[in-house]
Amino acid sequence: MEPPCVAQAFAFARERHNGQRRRDRSSSPFIVHPLEVKHLLLTTAGVTDPKTLAAALLHDLLEDTRTTGAEIEERFGSEVRSLVEALTDDPHLSREARHRRQEQGVLSLALPALLIKLADKTSNIRDLGADSPLGWSRERKLDYLAHAARVAGGCAGSSPALFREFARVHHSARAAVERSIRHSGRRAAGAWQENGVVCGHAGL
Numbered sequence: 001m002e003p004p005c006v007a008q009a010f011a012f013a014r015e016r017h018n019g020q021r022r023r024d025r026s027s028s029p030f031i032v033h034p035l036e037v038k039h040l041l042l043t044t045a046g047v048t049d050p051k052t053l054a055a056a057l058l059h060d061l062l063e064d065t066r067t068t069g070a071e072i073e074e075r076f077g078s079e080v081r082s083l084v085e086a087l088t089d090d091p092h093l094s095r096e097a098r099h100r101r102q103e104q105g106v107l108s109l110a111l112p113a114l115l116i117k118l119a120d121k122t123s124n125i126r127d128l129g130a131d132s133p134l135g136w137s138r139e140r141k142l143d144y145l146a147h148a149a150r151v152a153g154g155c156a157g158s159s160p161a162l163f164r165e166f167a168r169v170h171h172s173a174r175a176a177v178e179r180s181i182r183h184s185g186r187r188a189a190g191a192w193q194e195n196g197v198v199c200g201h202a203g204l
Contacts, residue, residue, distance in 0.1 A: 003050040006053045008076070009057040010035070016065040017064070017065065020064065023133040025131050033123055034057045038053050044119075045115055055080045055084050055087075056120075058072060059084055059087045063088050063089055063091065083110075087113055087117060103147065103151055103154070106155055109155075114158035122166040125169050125170050128177075129174075132177075
């Protein structure tokens with residue numbers, strides 16, 4: 001049976017993320033992501049600390065909803081608030097700046113935050129390989145894979161088992177992206193041939 005604060009965190013996250021969808025092709029409910037992060041912590045990293053599991057469920061609230069840190073503290077305490085704040089990106093920064101900040105910031109994260117961050121990246125990479133976000137170019141996918149690997153490398157010591165799972169899904173996702181590149185290349189070559197265009201290396 002789940003500790004009360006974990007069940008309450010799920011109910012609160014589900015309420016605040018209500019109506020939000022992931023940017024994948026199937027437009028899955030957003031709440032699926034924090035649930036998977038919690039599941040990875042439980043089943044792969046062996047985390048049982050209720051505050052860490054609650055923070056995992058709440059980790060996107062400050063970034064993606066109107067929820068405030070004060071609300072989280074009032075309901076779940078200052079420790080959970082601090083964890084969620086440590087995992088929240090500054091929305092005013094560019095994507096590149098946010099990525100740099102995450103990669104540098106893992107060096108100063110406490111163990112519970114490292115675990116959540118590693119589970120978060122594992123979940124995101126699993127989604128990227130299985131059901132990639134709409135509108136993402138192959139270059140953006142490869143860039144995110146490289147970024148996630150740098151972040152996960154800084155979290156590796158928090159849970160070797162979870163890092164192995166990250167490495168497995170990262171390898172699978174990268175292979176899926178590279179297959180799509182090869183497939184697109186073959187389709188382009190076929191289209192060029194159909195239109196009488198011959199491609200070769202001579203003179204290039």
